[in-house]
Amino acid sequence: MQSNRRRIKYIKRKRQVQRQIMLLSWLLLFLVAILVSCYARKTRTQSEARQVVQAEKPGGSGKTKKIDVEVETPEEKARRVKAEAVKKGYPEELIEMVSKNTDTADFVDHYSEKKDEPAADDIGDALEGKGKIPQLYQWDERWGYASYGTSIIAVSGCGPTCMAMVASGLTNDPSITPAKVGEYSMANGYVDENNSTYWRFMKEAASNWNLSCYDAQLTEEQVKEELMDGHPIICSMAPGDFTDNGHFIVLTGYEDGSVKVNDPFRRKNSEKMWVFADIADQIRAMWIYSVD
Numbered sequence: 001m002q003s004n005r006r007r008i009k010y011i012k013r014k015r016q017v018q019r020q021i022m023l024l025s026w027l028l029l030f031l032v033a034i035l036v037s038c039y040a041r042k043t044r045t046q047s048e049a050r051q052v053v054q055a056e057k058p059g060g061s062g063k064t065k066k067i068d069v070e071v072e073t074p075e076e077k078a079r080r081v082k083a084e085a086v087k088k089g090y091p092e093e094l095i096e097m098v099s100k101n102t103d104t105a106d107f108v109d110h111y112s113e114k115k116d117e118p119a120a121d122d123i124g125d126a127l128e129g130k131g132k133i134p135q136l137y138q139w140d141e142r143w144g145y146a147s148y149g150t151s152i153i154a155v156s157g158c159g160p161t162c163m164a165m166v167a168s169g170l171t172n173d174p175s176i177t178p179a180k181v182g183e184y185s186m187a188n189g190y191v192d193e194n195n196s197t198y199w200r201f202m203k204e205a206a207s208n209w210n211l212s213c214y215d216a217q218l219t220e221e222q223v224k225e226e227l228m229d230g231h232p233i234i235c236s237m238a239p240g241d242f243t244d245n246g247h248f249i250v251l252t253g254y255e256d257g258s259v260k261v262n263d264p265f266r267r268k269n270s271e272k273m274w275v276f277a278d279i280a281d282q283i284r285a286m287w288i289y290s291v292d
Contacts, residue, residue: 078102081109088112093155097139103267107139107154119143119179123168130172133232133252136165138264143179149186149195153178159197160185161264162234162248166289167209169232176209178264184208196246202234202287210292218286220257220276227254231290240282242269 072080082098085108098108120142126134138144138161144154153160160181168176185191190201206213218226218233226233233251237243242263249269253260259276263269 074102074105078105081105084109085111093151097155101139101266103137104139104154107141107144110141111145114141115145117145119146120177122174123164123177124174127168127172127174131170131230133165133169133250133262135262135270136161136178136264137267138178140178143177146179146182147186148182149191151195153182156195157182158248158264159190159201162250162262163202163205165250165262165264166232166234167206167211170211170289170291171209173209181205197248199236199285202236202248202285206287206289207292212290212292213287215285215287217283218288220280223251223259223276224254226288227251227259229290231288234287234289235283236285237279238282238284241274241279242266242282
């Protein structure tokens with residue numbers, strides 16, 4: 001009798017251990033599945049990830065084949081485009097541009113096929129209503145290949161692009177493009193031998209688009225008042241957050257000590273607010289605009 005009891009107890013204990021082992025095995029498999037899933041998700045987001053694209057086979061069979069497509073990061077694309085531009089003998093200024101700003105990679109990549117195309121006649125749907133200053137970029141393929149001095153708008157046209165933003169926004173006229181403003185600047189001698197825009201262009205050219213302009217080095221309170229009244233301000237910037245040598249930007253709004261900047265060259269600078277006190281010392285000159 002006692003022997004049977006021990007045997008029954010042993011069998012129960014053995015089954016209990018087996019259940020525990022099975023439970024631990026399932027738990028281990030579950031953890032492994034989670035780890036594999038996390039790793040797969042991480043891998044998909046890495047630059048080395050490959051996407052599987054389903055494509056129809058020629059002949060309309062309805063069957064599909066797998067095509068592997070490399071996913072490039074903006075930095076990888078910029079390096080590739082730069083290397084190809086060097087091989088193709090593109091102007092050095094284009095190579096420098098893509099090195100400074102990965103946003104310009106497509107512009108440089110399409111240079112040979114689009115450089116001789118006419119610039120667009122208008123800025124499209126960038127306008128949001130009279131008084132709203134649109135965000136335009138000098139390297140936009142619609143006008144960036146247009147000549148400016150001995151260079152092109154994409155490389156040296158920050159001045160005309162800023163004026164196009166101000167003039168088109170204040171007058172609600174989409175036909176005022178950076179390329180057309182650049183033509184006006186060249187025709188009237190506002191471009192120097194280094195393809196930079198003379199400061200006097202910012203004040204003297206305003207009347208061509210029926211704008212009033214005055215230049216002054218404003219305090220933060222004055223900047224706030226002008227922007228709150230709907231008067232955009234073009235600024236010439238010294239080396240710092242926006243440039244290594246010289247650059248024009250547009251101040252278009254003010255809120256709680258910060259200004260909205262329309263930078264014609266860098267998208268990332270235009271997508272955030274800037275504390276005015278942090279950039280005030282970089283402003284070399286200001287031009288304030290209103291409708292005449």
